[in-house]
Amino acid sequence: MALKRDDQLILSILIGGVGNHIGAWRRPNSRVEEKYSLSLFQDLIGWAEAAKLHAVFLADTLRLERDSLSTQPLAHLEPVTLLSALAAVTKHIGLIGSISTTFSEPFNVARQLASLDHISGGRAGWNLVTSAWGEENFGRELPPHEERYERGAEFAEVLLKLLRSWDEDALELDRSTGVYAHPDRVHPIDHVGRHFDVRGPLNIARPPQGHPVIAQAGSSGTGQDVAARFADVVFTTGRTTEEDSRAFYASLKARVAAHGRDPDSVKILPGVSPIIGETETEALAIERELNGFIDLVAGRARLSRQLAGTALDDLELDERVPLERLPDVEAVEGRRSRYGVYRALIEEGWTLRRLIEWEVSSAGHFVPVGAPEQIADLLLERFEGGSADGFILLPSYVPEGFQLLTDAVVPILQDRGAFQREYAGETLRQNLGLAPVPELAR
Ligand SMILES: Cc1cc2nc3c(=O)[nH]c(=O)nc-3n(C[C@H](O)[C@H](O)[C@H](O)COP(=O)(O)O)c2cc1C
Numbered sequence: 052m053a054l055k056r057d058d059q060l061i062l063s064i065l066i067g068g069v070g071n072h073i074g075a076w077r078r079p080n081s082r083v084e085e086k087y088s089l090s091l092f093q094d095l096i097g098w099a100e101a102a103k104l105h106a107v108f109l110a111d112t113l114r115l116e117r118d119s120l121s122t123q124p125l126a127h128l129e130p131v132t133l134l135s136a137l138a139a140v141t142k143h144i145g146l147i148g149s150i151s152t153t154f155s156e157p158f159n160v161a162r163q164l165a166s167l168d169h170i171s172g173g174r175a176g177w178n179l180v181t182s183a184w185g186e187e188n189f190g191r192e193l194p195p196h197e198e199r200y201e202r203g204a205e206f207a208e209v210l211l212k213l214l215r216s217w218d219e220d221a222l223e224l225d226r227s228t229g230v231y232a233h234p235d236r237v238h239p240i241d242h243v244g245r246h247f248d249v250r251g252p253l254n255i256a257r258p259p260q261g262h263p264v265i266a267q268a269g270s271s272g273t274g275q276d277v278a279a280r281f282a283d284v285v286f287t288t289g290r291t292t293e294e295d296s297r298a299f300y301a302s303l304k305a306r307v308a309a310h311g312r313d314p315d316s317v318k319i320l321p322g323v324s325p326i327i328g329e330t331e332t333e334a335l336a337i338e339r340e341l342n343g344f345i346d347l348v349a350g351r352a353r354l355s356r357q358l359a360g361t362a363l364d365d366l367e368l369d370e371r372v373p374l375e376r377l378p379d380v381e382a383v384e385g386r387r388s389r390y391g392v393y394r395a396l397i398e399e400g401w402t403l404r405r406l407i408e409w410e411v412s413s414a415g416h417f418v419p420v421g422a423p424e425q426i427a428d429l430l431l432e433r434f435e436g437g438s439a440d441g442f443i444l445l446p447s448y449v450p451e452g453f454q455l456l457t458d459a460v461v462p463i464l465q466d467r468g469a470f471q472r473e474y475a476g477e478t479l480r481q482n483l484g485l486a487p488v489p490e491l492a493r
Pocket of ligand 1: 109110111112178179180181182183268269272273274275288385386387389
């Protein structure tokens, strides 16, 4: 079957540990005991690199939902630390981690990312998130949605200036003359803005990629604008109708062009959280098993958080959520677009039980259930349908659900000519087909 597109899929995969489904840790082989061990992550990234996936992704959040800890394997290692360890045991695969712009400082984050890029030989990636919660751990109020993105945009601007504050030829390293570097090729940035006042330069030489690949995962209008200005890769929820997905794809590409950038230089990767089995029958059985582990009380609390704190305790599971309880999308200060996805399902008439089951099995992403062939067909359909340049895979259970993606779905995509069999370059930017980062015009 000839492909309709001449480019190939871009695939990255979440390595969160035991799986995206709330019940995944209770499966016999889940390796939940290794959630804080390098061994589990070394295996996961090894399978992903052997399958030639473009990147692994580590999500991050800055709050522990303590009440839900009794039944959910919450809490996780800090991304940059873990990715640095994984850089040492891999050669080609990209290393993308989430870092908050609301609760971090650009000089520190520039140091972390430059170090990861040097250590990995140019494979670092940063998922720019503005954090919709966690303020209690920083002694501050959570800034409103718009302000978080305004700070996020300035944060990215400062970070990019810092990372490019050394010219490519700043280092001399001439033992005979004793000249180590050329200070006139290392530049202060003297940034003074509404949120940051940073003199620079960075105290780490220019990283191999110039600056890491920038991902961004906010799909609201404001979020899309920040993505259009700075992102190389955009993660989004895959759980919308084909039309919505295509509309989001077209709207974001148009915003990129409006910022004077080549729309093809930004890769849109919706999230997909497949429940996969060797056969469809097995996949359905695994879905029943995983859903059998659902803690509906914890699930109800999680759903209420996604619904901007809407009260749900008085509702029966087979009841619908009354629309009048829900705020307007634009009034939501937390995860606005994610809330929008849930609100649309409530308008479609989903019951509380169905909403909870879906929330805890994917946190808002697309959950196809099936055999490798079926999952491959679906990914290709969306790729060729013009709503994605690839996907961020969120394995619903580990290790089998992860390995069926890397060892069964990927070979099918490769056989159909839709996915790479070898890495194209050395750095993540090269492997994503992105242009090199030019020197800053001085
Ligand atoms: C695939 C994917 C991964 C995400 N990872 C994180 C993360 O690691 N940390 C985080 O705080 N938010 C994460 N988010 C949430 C986004 O940063 C953002 O809050 C959300 O998409 C709502 O954005 P909006 O308010 O612009 O609509 C992720 C979203 C997606 C789609």
